[in-house]
Amino acid sequence: MRRSTHLSFRRKEAAWLPWEKEGDFRMAKGSDIVALLTERQNLEQFRKKNWQGSFLEYLDLVAENPSIVRNAFQRCYDMILGYGVEQYEESREMRTHYRFFDDPLEGGRDAIFGLRDAQTSLVNALKSAANGYGIEKRVLLLHGPVGSSKSTMARLLKRGVERYSLQDEGALYSLGWVLPGDDNVHWCPMNEEPLHLIPDAQRAEVAERFNADAPALRYPVKITGDLCPYCRFMYNEALQQKGGDWGSVIKDIRVRRILLSEQDRVGIGTFQPKDEKNQDSTELTGDINYRKIAEFGTDSDPRAFNFDGEFNVANRGIVEFIEVLKLDVAFLYDLLGASQEHKVKPKKFAQTDIDEVILGHTNEPEYRRLQNNEFMEALRDRTVKIDVPYVTRLTDEIKIYEKDYNSERVKGKHIAPHTIEMAAMWAILTRLEEPKNANLTLMQKLKLYDGKSLPGFTEENVKELKSQTKREGMLGISPRYVQDKISNALVAHPDATSINPFMVMNQLEAGLKNHSLITSEEQRDHYRELLEVVKEEYENIVKNEVQRAIAADEEAMQRLCSNYIDNVKAYTQREKVKNKFTGQYEEPDERLMRSIEEKIDIPDSRKDDFRREIMNYIGALSIDGKRFDYKTNERLYKALQLKLFEDQKDSIKLTSLVSNVIDQDTQEKIDVVKGRLIRDYGYDDESATDVLNFVASIFARGDVKN
Known part of the structure; x- marks a missing residue:
């Protein structure tokens, strides 16, 4: 039994190309294509996705929909649930299948088959983290052999949160600064939450007000984390200029909606090990922009720093560490603070808050090395291992x-x-x-x-x-x-x-x-x-198929079944059977009945029970006004097939295929069998000929299924 719940997603449009729906673009003229694309633009969606407003307008948005301030784990978990879940029973236990892993929006391109335990473990870890039960302070480590879908899982999650940010239910926002005499908005390089502008002393009261207005929230509003070094610098500068008037400072704050994108390096980061000589920790936490030092006078000015490390760009989303345990130890240390404290340490600056899902994956040899390395105990303690084995179904x-x-x-x-x-x-x-x-x-x-x-x-x-x-x-x-x-x-x-x-x-x-x-x-x-072992199993399968194809003469099968049922009926009722040719009444044909029953291993001592079972089955159908069909009784159907095959195989002379000496009558019968293989089992002419030759060689050895 299956019970499903589903929150359907509309087809997602790209942020830069907001088409309303797909179409057939096979047209002759470029002007026609341009006209078609122009007609199908959805400008309203484009405006929504590129919304900008004041900090005050953003507070109104939060009051209306507090879920926009969810953290990265909460968004990721809600995104998965948004695709729907399906309940099913296995081994007398109710299990949950998450449709997200079927990759429905890409037509199953990255669908993950099986691995239900691994999927459930991953979702449970995200659920725990979303509720603040401690997993949010861990690295989620997908562990398994090569080719077991670890990278596919990571890719699905990244693509999932990217799409989710395009939806109204997945909208999230960041802040920017307007400077005197400068019309440009200087956006936060880490796309942080605008509520970080609220002073620490007032955060609890503000959050309480948001929560009071929306008591049914899945996740109560919590304002955590500090401004990044760049925004902290800009905030302090503005506060000095405004004489400490916070209300005046926020008037120059702009807020915009952000769309997560791996290609644009917004909210999604990917880090891959390289040669030790060509890689350093700045790839994770950013580096000094030496060209701007002359402009700002010091390398400790955040305006002269590129916050473009993978931890920086992945803020508000997800960062993937490919083959994470192949990293140099120095990089693994960065993971400790990033996972446990949700902080990273850019060069020349204080620890900086991050909000992101940290996902790594590794193979078996690297994981064993981690277990055997006593110096990496701290990392092991901050890791949630999720086994992703090969499929066994x-x-x-x-x-x-x-x-x-x-x-x-x-x-x-x-x-x-x-x-x-x-x-x-x-x-x-x-x-x-x-x-x-x-x-x-x-x-x-x-x-x-x-x-x-x-x-x-x-x-x-x-x-x-x-x-x-x-x-x-x-x-x-x-x-x-x-x-x-x-x-x-x-x-x-x-x-x-x-x-x-x-x-x-x-x-x-x-x-x-x-x-x-x-x-x-x-x-x-x-x-x-x-x-x-597999070849032996294949032999059994194709022998069975050829047997069924030979025995697939519906009229002959029906005659054999009728003959058997007439004799069984007479036997169970202690009557005689009328011979259709002589008109004489004769004893039931015990030889015929046993030749069929032996095909499904009915012993002589159980024949009476089996025959009564067949008659009771036919009687029950008759009471319900239904006619008996031999195909509905699986055991009897199999027995009739094997009996008919035994009766017909000699007349077809399949073994003559091996000798290549085939008369016209035999060839016609073989062609009929080949046609059935093509029609009923999915063969084409060449493969049907191959399988008939193969089975013929088995029969020629005398290896015929009894």
Whole structure:
């Protein structure tokens, strides 16, 4: 059962190009395109996003909507909730899925499949921080193996807060200074909250008034943080000029709405490790502008300083540290104050307040190094680790590859059924730990994780299997490796119109020899063995498909079913069956009934129960005014398919494909089967021929499923 709540977002317009909606621009003339774009401008939205006003007008805005003074964590958390949440049940527990991670506004381009636990842990950390429970004083560290979607999560968050600032519900503002004789507004270089202008002694009273007017606020208004060095300098200068009259000072204050943008370096920062010789801490906290020292006379004048470090530009938003634990120790020290105290130390200036989400991500080796380094205990203590493992559910892994390899993306090539599935299956197997239950194979464990049912295993058993693992999903093959090999298979066979599972599995195996992350021959051999397991599973799948395609003669299936039901009815009611050819009444055909029932492992001792079960099922349908359809009874349908396949396979002579000696009648029957594979299972002509040849070779070995 699923219950969803959703606050829909309209399609977002760029700040510099406020179009009302998208359109089809395929026109012949440039003048037509210009006319179309001009017509679709939304100037009202443009004015909203570029609003400017006085400090007094800003206070009116806050009184009307106090949520505009939320901190960065609160905005980030509300942004995620704005995309909607969905409740679902798993292992008898209610879970929450956050639609934000489906990347709906980009058509799922960066959608994260699976990893529900990691997503929930991240959102819970943001929720805790938004409510001021202590997590706001920590670095959020996404930890996991290479290619496990850590960077994608960070990218989604950055893009999310960027879009959120474009919305009315995500609006935020900053301040600027008007100097005597200067018409230009000198805006705060760190885009700080305008309420920082309110003196410390009056902040509690002002906040209380805002909160009294809006008692239902999710987050009560709190005025925290001091002016940045630049604004503090400008404030003190203005206060001196106005003789200490605060009311006169704020008359020269301007307030504007700011739009977060990674490209414009407003509210979103990204820091990436470089060579130690080419990187210093000024990249985080800003640097002196030496050209302006001559103008202002000293290097300690904030007007001669560039507040353009990543911590500075990310104020009011989010800063991402790529491979954060590869940073030099000196940089990691800057994280301590930034996370715990929400302050940074620019050169020549006092500690400066910041308001931003600090998000880092790292791989396993770097994290182990952090754990083993006793000098980094302070950083460990200020870190909230969020594990982002590989996907361990087959359905989710398939979605990862289908996003890039589908009919729209792969031009001129048909991807045969199960090609993506087999590659994904092998990737999952490399990530799973051997089950401690001796009666369970790794393949069966994969199927249980994927929601399939196995006799003797319940949801509680699956939950227990997961709890017994130590590092499941933190090791194994990366999705990137599989994607690379699928790409190789697409270009390695230029004459083929279709690629099949064996082409991809051959690429997967060949690449193991030079895989840089495989550290031992034992591990390499294990991965090769798992490929053999996948090939065996593929054989079973395609044999089953060909069997169903051969047995897909609806008229023959209906005749067989009717014959079976007539005999079962006569058997259960101790009657005789009328022979359609002779007209004579005969005993029920026990041989026919058992030949069908044995196909689904009904023992002789249980045949009476099964037959009564079928008749009771038909009777219940009749009472409800419904007709019996063999397709609605899964076990009987499977038994009829296998029986019909056994009866027809010899007449089709599929094994003649191996010898290439095929008479016209047999060829016509094989073409019918091929047509069913194309129609019902998604094959094209080439891949259907390939799979028939493959299954024929199995039959030729006598390896026919009983």
